[in-house]
Amino acid sequence: MPPKTGKKLHRGPGGRDRREKFEQGISTALKSELGPTHRAVKTLMSWTGASERTAKHWLAGTHGPSGRHLIQLARHSDAVLFYFLAAADRxxxxxxxxxxxxxxxxxxxxxxxxxxxxx
Structure with missing residues (x-):
């Protein structure tokens, strides 16, 4: 049997909770500005170039945007920008x-x- 290589790295205290809080925060911000409709999905796709599936995940709060998508969202959405600044203690x-x-x-x-x- 081959030996195990590498180490498991732990995210630290609250890693998963923080991530879920971010995803829900982005979802809430997007829904407050765009609503939960299919038109919102299309709008997110046009703002960011993301796929339909990705935009649906953001609205559902199951996944958060990557860095470049977050920048595009903040460029177009005041609600996302304000959430981001609040989350960054700014x-x-x-x-x-x-x-x-x-x-x-x-x-x-x-x-x-x-x-x-x-x-």
Missing amino acids: SFIVPGLHLVAMRTKLLDLVEAIDAHKRQ
């Missing part, structure tokens, strides 16, 4: 992000008003 950044978003919306509104005045 929630103090969120109010600043809200101000930037409000400023952008106000500038868009001013442009719409100006365009209406020119007509």
Whole structure:
């Protein structure tokens, strides 16, 4: 019988719980913004280039996104970005992000008003 090679590495305290919490957090964030419908799956696919099955796993909370997919999700979804910042203990950044978003919306509104005045 051949000898065993390698060692089993333990994830440390709460490894599985933390992972499941991440997966559920991403799922909750996505559902709050997109809903649990098939349209949400299609939206996730277009945002990230992920497969349909992968997007369904994210919404179900059974799997979490990889690093590059997480970046794409945060680029398109404020809810995912805010969850990520809270999970990283950086929630103090969120109010600043809200101000930037409000400023952008106000500038868009001013442009719409100006365009209406020119007509």
